[in-house]
Amino acid sequence: MLTSNWPNAIAHVDADCFYASCEQLRRPDLKGQPICVLSSQDACVVAKTYDAKAAGITTGMPVWEARKLLPKASYLSADFRYYGQISDKLFSILRRYSPVVEEYSIDEGFMEMNGLRSLYRKPYQAIADEIRATIQQEVAVTVSVGISVTRTLAKMASEYNKPNGTTIVAGRRIHDFLGHVSVRDIPGIGGNRQALLNKFAIHTAADFADMPEREIKRLLGKAGTDLWHELNGTPIYKVETEVRLPKSVARTASMGEVTQDRQIIHAHLLNHAMRLSKELITKRLSARQLTVFLTLKSFDKQAVTSELPYASADYFLLASEAGRALDRLYDPNQRYRACGLIAGDIAVRQSGSFDLFQMAEQQQEEKHLRLLETLHAVNHKHGDNMLSICGARQKRRPRGKMRRFVYPVMECV
Known part of the structure; x- marks a missing residue:
């Protein structure tokens, strides 16, 4: 020693309880009340106040379980940009x-x-x-x-x-x-x-x-x-002022079924794009590169990598690039079991320091982010999919098919 x-x-x-404290900051009526902040799918608790913790709610707990323990708490969708x-x-x-x-x-x-x-x-x-x-x-x-x-x-x-x-x-x-x-x-x-x-x-x-x-x-x-x-008092880890960036950020998953249905595959890619966008925004990152891959029934993978026109965390841009990649990859004679998106060429997301060539794109992205925040707020208040992107609607599954995921399978109409 x-x-x-x-x-x-x-x-x-x-x-202290940062996400919940931020919500109390813009919602003074929530002061002194238990708060649970939810994940991107409103599926589980990602943050909570101390009184919610005292009631037995833990980080990662499914929201339905948390509501049973503490029905009077305020359950709020995360707003990572705020x-x-x-x-x-x-x-x-x-x-x-x-x-x-x-x-x-x-x-x-x-x-x-x-x-x-x-x-x-x-x-x-x-x-x-x-x-x-x-x-x-x-x-x-x-x-x-x-x-x-x-x-x-x-x-x-x-x-x-x-x-x-x-x-x-x-x-x-x-x-x-x-x-x-x-x-x-x-x-x-x-x-x-x-x-x-x-x-x-x-x-x-x-x-x-x-x-x-x-x-x-x-x-x-x-x-x-x-x-x-x-x-024992010997410093090994220094204070690092340089931001250590990940090489990539990925959002991938099995689709829960083997399918030839292009609309189902597209729906999963759109969901991954939304999750990827939220992850980038949360960590204040942007990406210049996007890889889209499909996994065949045989477990072989097919992938397309594209350069984005500018560094972005915008869901709309990611979803658009994912759709174009699907057009190139999809084969109606094949069956697919998984898909995903991988963002590469990661950089710190800047604010207010863009050159003239990026200004218009950045302004458009800021509008998109505000729109997404409004969409999530309305859905949180009135129920999932009250509003959806590009006129999406729930696609019915055949009878007898069990839903593996909490998010709906969507198609654009």
């Missing part, structure tokens, strides 16, 4: 305090704190409390802040005093702090690894840190030893 308090200082800032706007405001405040800020996700980030005590002539506790107060005043959401000597310890610290709390873990306090944290709550451990570690009498994070490094390596490999060093 460390013999000095601050050889290094990193803060982890984590918004959440992204609130996130931008939050991170702009963090950058006022430190030039080195990592946007780890839409609702959490890391900050380098070295030198800030001297700059602001305040202890870390006061700086963290000021950051929390500023965000609450200007953005109207609450955050929890953890500060320690490594990223892992800072993240564990921010979780320790939620919601709207500050936890400072100086070098000499590390072991005492870890003694109050379950080994399961070490980032990256989870239930399966917890069960393994429990067999070796490792129940707390302090037990983990006290183990010989060679034993941790034998049990968990290099990832485990990296965590071991972090918990």
